[in-house]
Amino acid sequence: MTEQNLLTTPPRHIAPPAWKLSTTSGTEMIEQLLRTYQRRSHAGTVVALEGSTSHVVFCVLSGWLSLSKSMEDGQRHIIDFALPGDLVNSVCANNKTNALQIEAVTSATVAVIPDYRWASLLEDLPQLKNLEDRVIAGTLSRLSERMLRLGKGNAETRIAYAMIELCIRLRAVGAVRDWTFHLPLTQQQLGDFVGLSSVHVCRTLRSLSRLGVIAMKDHMDITIHNIDGLAKIAGVDPRALENQIIPSGRR
Template structure:
């Protein structure tokens, strides 16, 4: 079982922080009340458990985080993957407890901000408020796309969509070039993300490789070789999808 790392009660924020596609530094009024430091978290460390005390916003500065829900029988559904610049608001409607699990997929750096402080920051900085709006809008768009495929899509469409989504999201971060990117997920985790078994993920990826759509290596370096065909399998238009799930500033 993974251990839970308490998120520090004192606000911690870097001297420069990317939120969505916008960069913020110490000159921004919204960040003046925060020390120039980061909370480092090792890979596979659980930050929050569903139902535990919350009340904080988490901003990913570096690395990958994952949000998930677990059934009483132990089955896991990975809800979302959070990349640098993304914001996690895990607090449920009671204002006190987390409504999901948050785990570090890779070694990560994050900024944890108490909700009252975050609300003050948003009120003080229209630019920060706009960045937050764009990040949340991008999250809603990708979650709706993924839910459509979880409910109605084939295994092929689910995995094809996941690969395209991640490639598009990593590109503006400089982590995907010409369709090539590193995916720090086991096949089991890809299955948790797409609602499939690890065996089904393995078979589907092999079929994509055999048909020349993608290449995989070294657990898991991925290259999308035929975006046009993969997009047809996923049922998406890549340019339109990129505009909807990438928080580009106005």
């Protein structure tokens, strides 16, 4: 049911914004491909192991994935979330080893596209190359912004920024209505994402609630009540967000 939100809000025939090309024929071609390689993962499933070899590109069709890294002592950090419409090519340099562990946070449908298939598609549809570049640039930009807060921001800054980033990304796929969206995360997971303990995530969320900038309902339904106040806490120019965080060209 957590995932129902995400499945119903965008058009059901799977065409997240990133995939909307100008040519209709291209779009159809891609949708065909996505359907072919589509797979379903239950919440909590490990989709790809950190360090394993892999020759695929992932495209999220519905649900959330987490991309994480762990230290030897078991400490885990969530480097990024992959939301519907996101493209994930989790290989590291040189060899084809996964740099990140990919897990399904909610139950999710993911297109698992073989490398060679993706490469040939790129040749048929040169516009895709452009899209791929934008996705990569967007990812780097997001990571940088988050890193900045992780290094220099306090708990409120980090949480506020996470809320803004996720809200904007979710809005791009139609999963936000009236500044309200569903966060299918435990406070532990949110903590692993922003670099805080789950206890302190809790305190910080309540602190932000008390300030009136956000509100929470039913275990993680978030409403942003005062985006300007939230942006101020997060240390962002709200206008800059529009261009910086949304990877695809859509509104």
